[in-house]
Amino acid sequence: DAKTTQPTSMDCAEGRAANLPCNHSTISGNEYVYWYRQIHSQGPQYIIHGLKNNETNEMASLIITEDRKSSTLILPHATLRDTAVYYCIVVNSGNTPLVFGKGTRLSVIA
Amino acid sequence: GAVVSQHPSRVICKSGTSVKIECRSLDFQATTMFWYRQFPKQSLMLMATSNEGSKATYEQGVEKDKFLINHASLTLSTLTVTSAHPEDSSFYICSAREAGRWETQYFGPGTRLLVL
DSSP states (O other): OOSOBOOSEEEEETTSOEEEEEEOTTOOTTOEEEEEEEOTTSOOEEEEEESSSOEEOSSOEEEEOTTSSEEEEEETTOOGGGOEEEEEEEEOSTTOOOOOOOOEEEEEEO | OOOEEEEOSEEEEOTTOOEEEEEEESSSOEEEEEEEEEOTTSOOEEEEEEETTSOOEEOTTOOTTTEEEEEEETTEEEEEEOSOOGGGOEEEEEEEEETTEEEEEEEOOOEEEEEO
């Protein structure tokens, strides 16, 4: 059963910020929010993860709502190479494997 | 980030033959590796969890006798598709977690298998 809900697809103009939403209304207290992306015919690439606080790294920012029921991945200046399927995944600690939903297909348009 | 490699990157084989896919963690030790399968236009499906030195744990519906997994060292796991059939044609992806650092799962580039 999917623990997250994401839009099927989104478009974003090159150079603009891409904001990808994710609903995880049944998230439990010890579950983290992870974001991965998969460029066509490649393995998934780790982007960012968080528990409660907002996080930022060189690739993206992750904004988690106070109730933790939803989050948004922000790519501040999207490029054509950011075109990919983006997966939002909730997982607890330990050896629990990542379970992928259908993700959001982001198309960055020149 | 940590690097995970897979070999071969693509393989074509005849129906009935067996194919071995290797997954290596290049710059870290992985006590746990995972194997996924992805059909065209679908998401990744977890097949099994592989722990170094012990038997793999298979997901429901995945035949353990058909998909043999060996995790003999902290840097290598192998998936053998035995008696492959055309319906086994897929994109096989492995991932690994670094020993003592569960936070991030690193993925290999995938192996595309085509069974004729």
